[in-house]
Amino acid sequence: MRKINTFWNWFQDNNQTIKNLINETPIKQKQICYLLNKRLGYYCKALDFMIVFPKKATQTTELIITANGNPEYFIKVTDLINNAPQLKHWKFTAFIQPTENIDKIIDGLDDQYIFPEITIKTSEIKFLPLNYDDKIKKLDIIIYLKNYNIHCNTKILLQAIYIILQDLLGEKSLYQNINFVQLARMPKQTETLIELYELQLYIDTVNYN
Structure with a gap:
């Protein structure tokens, strides 16, 4: 539980920077993604993330945590998302979801x-x-x-x-x-x-x- 809290505490402190990722230079984007991946790795190195940016800046940005299909780490994904904080303009999702089209x-x-x-x-x-x-x-x-x-x-x-x-x-x-x-x-x-x-x-x- 400590590792989960450590990740989300860091994310809350940096969520505006991550949310603005799409507007940064390629070099800055790479740096931010590296830090996010590193922090996620402290919790579980087998997990990855995807960020889905909205069409409008006022809409919700989605952070998807994925186990890359490895069932051994499904519980890690679920535990992390179940303990996600409530942040304005953020949606946290466990696993890549099926298409809605x-x-x-x-x-x-x-x-x-x-x-x-x-x-x-x-x-x-x-x-x-x-x-x-x-x-x-x-x-x-x-x-x-x-x-x-x-x-x-x-x-x-x-x-x-x-x-x-x-x-x-x-x-x-x-x-x-x-x-x-x-x-x-x-x-x-x-x-x-x-x-x-x-x-x-x-x-x-x-x-x-």
Whole structure:
């Protein structure tokens, strides 16, 4: 508890500097992020942070604490956020949360993910379950992509898919429910495939049954 209080005491003393980070020079931004990361590391070196800045200066700035999907440190994230102070214009969030743009994805109006040599939209991805392990309560899935043969066996593509899954499901749900991901080329007949945006609903159904 002492380490938690030490972190939040430092954060409260420096919250205005951190909130103004976006307006600083690149060098100053790097210095502030270094200090924040160092202070967070005193509490737990396995954790990282993300800062989401609002469109207007008067709106809330969000500090997200992430365990990078490592379940061994989920409790560390939860304990830290549960003891966060009440600060005006700040929101403190445990774990990277799922996207709130499901309607856009359903309508095919979602933004593209742009990676080196790869451009993907969540609305263009489908999946099928491969196996559900009752012991660990995790699901193996196969992800179907257009033009998969072009990027076949590239590490970047698999990393990209995990980023998309994390945005769709949220950090905690992804690593608690997904065990293995296999990639495949989208077949000509897709009637039996499931839209990727329905993955969380499928997970909830499997877990409930």
